[in-house]
Amino acid sequence: MDLTTIWFLLVAVLFTGYFILEGFDFGVGMLLPVLGRDDRQRRVLINTIGPVWDGNEVWLITAGGAMFAAFPEWYATLFSGFYLPLLLILLALIARGVAFEYRHKRPEASWKRRWDAAIFVGSLVPAILWGVAFANILRGVPLDADHEYVGGLLDLLHPYALLGGLTTTALFLTHGAVFLALKTTGDIRERAGALAVRLGAGTAVVAVAFLAWTLTIRASAAAVVLAAGAALALLAGLAAARVRREGWAFTGTAVAIALAVATLFAALFPTVLPSTLDPAGTLTATNAASTPYTLKIMTWVAVVFTPIVLAYQGWTYWVFRKRIGVANIPQH
Amino acid sequence: MQSWGFQVDALDVARWQFGVTTVYHFLFVPLTIGLSVLVAILQTLWHRTGNERYLKLTKFYGKLFLINFAMGVVTGIVQEFQFGMNWSDYSRFVGDIFGAPLAIEALVAFFLESTFIGLWIFGWDRLPRRLHLASIWAAAIGTNLSAYFILAANSFMQNPVGFRINPDSGRAELTDFVAVLTNKVALITFPHTLAGSFLVAGSLVLTVGLWHVMRNRDSADTGAYRFATKFGAWVVMVSTAAVLITGDIQGKIMTQVQPMKMAAAEGLYTTESPASFSVLTIGSLDGSRELFAIKIPHLLSYLGTGDPNGTVHGINDLQAQYASQYGPGSYTPIIPVTYWSFRMMIGFGLAAAAIALLVLWSQRKGRTPTSRWLLRAGLVLPVLPLLANSFGWIFTEMGRQPWIVFGEMLTRNGVSRSVSLAEVLTSFTAFTLIYATLAVIEFKLLVRYARAGVPELDPSPAHDDDTDDAERPLAFAY
Numbered sequence: 049m050d051l052t053t054i055w056f057l058l059v060a061v062l063f064t065g066y067f068i069l070e071g072f073d074f075g076v077g078m079l080l081p082v083l084g085r086d087d088r089q090r091r092v093l094i095n096t097i098g099p100v101w102d103g104n105e106v107w108l109i110t111a112g113g114a115m116f117a118a119f120p121e122w123y124a125t126l127f128s129g130f131y132l133p134l135l136l137i138l139l140a141l142i143a144r145g146v147a148f149e150y151r152h153k154r155p156e157a158s159w160k161r162r163w164d165a166a167i168f169v170g171s172l173v174p175a176i177l178w179g180v181a182f183a184n185i186l187r188g189v190p191l192d193a194d195h196e197y198v199g200g201l202l203d204l205l206h207p208y209a210l211l212g213g214l215t216t217t218a219l220f221l222t223h224g225a226v227f228l229a230l231k232t233t234g235d236i237r238e239r240a241g242a243l244a245v246r247l248g249a250g251t252a253v254v255a256v257a258f259l260a261w262t263l264t265i266r267a268s269a270a271a272v273v274l275a276a277g278a279a280l281a282l283l284a285g286l287a288a289a290r291v292r293r294e295g296w297a298f299t300g301t302a303v304a305i306a307l308a309v310a311t312l313f314a315a316l317f318p319t320v321l322p323s324t325l326d327p328a329g330t331l332t333a334t335n336a337a338s339t340p341y342t343l344k345i346m347t348w349v350a351v352v353f354t355p356i357v358l359a360y361q362g363w364t365y366w367v368f369r370k371r372i373g374v375a376n377i378p379q380h
Numbered sequence: 381m382q383s384w385g386f387q388v389d390a391l392d393v394a395r396w397q398f399g400v401t402t403v404y405h406f407l408f409v410p411l412t413i414g415l416s417v418l419v420a421i422l423q424t425l426w427h428r429t430g431n432e433r434y435l436k437l438t439k440f441y442g443k444l445f446l447i448n449f450a451m452g453v454v455t456g457i458v459q460e461f462q463f464g465m466n467w468s469d470y471s472r473f474v475g476d477i478f479g480a481p482l483a484i485e486a487l488v489a490f491f492l493e494s495t496f497i498g499l500w501i502f503g504w505d506r507l508p509r510r511l512h513l514a515s516i517w518a519a520a521i522g523t524n525l526s527a528y529f530i531l532a533a534n535s536f537m538q539n540p541v542g543f544r545i546n547p548d549s550g551r552a553e554l555t556d557f558v559a560v561l562t563n564k565v566a567l568i569t570f571p572h573t574l575a576g577s578f579l580v581a582g583s584l585v586l587t588v589g590l591w592h593v594m595r596n597r598d599s600a601d602t603g604a605y606r607f608a609t610k611f612g613a614w615v616v617m618v619s620t621a622a623v624l625i626t627g628d629i630q631g632k633i634m635t636q637v638q639p640m641k642m643a644a645a646e647g648l649y650t651t652e653s654p655a656s657f658s659v660l661t662i663g664s665l666d667g668s669r670e671l672f673a674i675k676i677p678h679l680l681s682y683l684g685t686g687d688p689n690g691t692v693h694g695i696n697d698l699q700a701q702y703a704s705q706y707g708p709g710s711y712t713p714i715i716p717v718t719y720w721s722f723r724m725m726i727g728f729g730l731a732a733a734a735i736a737l738l739v740l741w742s743q744r745k746g747r748t749p750t751s752r753w754l755l756r757a758g759l760v761l762p763v764l765p766l767l768a769n770s771f772g773w774i775f776t777e778m779g780r781q782p783w784i785v786f787g788e789m790l791t792r793n794g795v796s797r798s799v800s801l802a803e804v805l806t807s808f809t810a811f812t813l814i815y816a817t818l819a820v821i822e823f824k825l826l827v828r829y830a831r832a833g834v835p836e837l838d839p840s841p842a843h844d845d846d847t848d849d850a851e852r853p854l855a856f857a858y
Binding site: 109196198367368 | 446447449450451453456457458460463464466471472474475476477480483484485487488490492496499501502503507554555557796797799803806810814818821825829851852853856857858
């Protein structure tokens, strides 16, 4: 396997990890007004992801950095082309991250309400826009022969992309509800479990429709298999959620997200950003890549450090494995 | 947009956005770098001595650290995305070299920092004491490591090394990664930046401690605040020494690699040997007339070259040299900006050290300071090194202009061609508004928690009581 393929896979793995991990963070944020009936309940929800959300977000920073280092053309074209969606994602992530840290720093209800709104909007906006962005990557965007984006904002908002946005939102909502059922006790656990089942049916329909549409745009044998796997994993996860096997339900939605992201990357390969105008504008894993020397160094760094990162991040989840409920929330 | 009487284009706004977002980000970074280590030291003191005073200070300054840390994290993501969004042609040109330290920074440093900070915040009752202490150290190491990689990336822009220009693509390609990581500019900028960061963190520790010492003289925690005040003051003194030494070396290196920047720092138009250092000069912008000047003979020669009679090249000669080397055009940065930012960096830094020295003097042999003027000076103290840091970066980046990568790419050639003026104006406005709002909120919270003082310690030790684990409140919760 050549280095560009390895780095295509690594970028795919980083985004997969990001969507699995921050997927449930976004889900928890979007469910805050739904499942959190009072301040203590909302604090339970937030504290299920309290120790981990920041580490989860580093997957995005690493994915962005890996894209920049391994495929500078892809990074440059994508980030300048998807300008306004990325701006909105950045603003959302700023508001949301600060909100987690600051919401409990003052006792006033109005203060908390504002930060709760920031958490909700800051989770909803990226959940939608990541789907819109990845649908556009797959479908292709108007690029000229110099690989410059020549479309406008409206070129990014076609029905397929909007379905992509709906799909990520629905998946993250279900994933978040399943995660909360796994991590909480009492009333919240019950309601999260029930909500996961109700959300799941709609999510399955939307996700299957999106993956099927994806395969009509571009497909490979691997993509078809992965898409089928994603649908099966989601259904298995929902079946487990119905009988309240929460660990299996979470495994199901996590694997479904992983395989759905893998479907997109598999359908895309070896292209990284297709041009809908001039075929010469299409970016591939080859023409967007850095030099073999850079890729070789980066590969060594990734080989050494990725297992270490996975080990200590996994250990964090072990340390904070206990469920929490309203009884665990301190008075102050 | 001609209506203002001058032309604003996407390039100008992209540059302003980079300036504003970077200076803003770097208001939080120095505190994160410095305070992470200082809090880790306080917790280590508690671990070693068992003295609860240090535990209280750990929790107290830890809280201030976290209020600041959140801002550093969220404004940092903007920095990584901004290269691609506003500077896509720059990203294409240097991606082969510049992307690697950014990716390594995320993988090696940010994961370490953010994972272990989570463990530290929430782990007070979940981790054994030693492991909990190790968590804050791991986070502090991650933070300081991240500074190295990002400064190595920036140093490539200051002094490009370890690369070649591919004649077919016209792009810079990495040939020697070790050379990029051991760039002499990076090796000296790293300790200089760290020292500047500890100057900020030490100042904050001092200020908050001093305020409590002077406000509540007979409180049970006065001893803790006295310790914090002295601890902060010593950090400031040592950091100032480190800033001066590293700054001196950096000045000599910069005189070699970017003589124009150092000439612009001095407003030195004509080559001089020996050259005198201008403490303050007011004159015409083109250097043709000096209206008023205070100068120290030979000092500039010594600072730039290490030899009191060394030759320091002037702006006019360098401009002529670059024009013949790179083609016609201006290669001179905006002199008032470089001249004044250089002086403000040094002046604000030295003012901070002077105040710290006064505070130390006021507490000699166990005395309690009483001067209202000292308290006032103490309260503005943390702002001074923050300004010094900001002006240091403004000097470094503005002094490199018109280059984005010195000698290789002009800033105007690095901007995104596909991004319209309206788009970049939207983003500049949005960031400025959200940043301004958050700055007010953050500052008020810092003041609120700084005034609240050290916490009362929970009398029941977490681990050896009979309470059912499922019912026990978390040691910390958002």
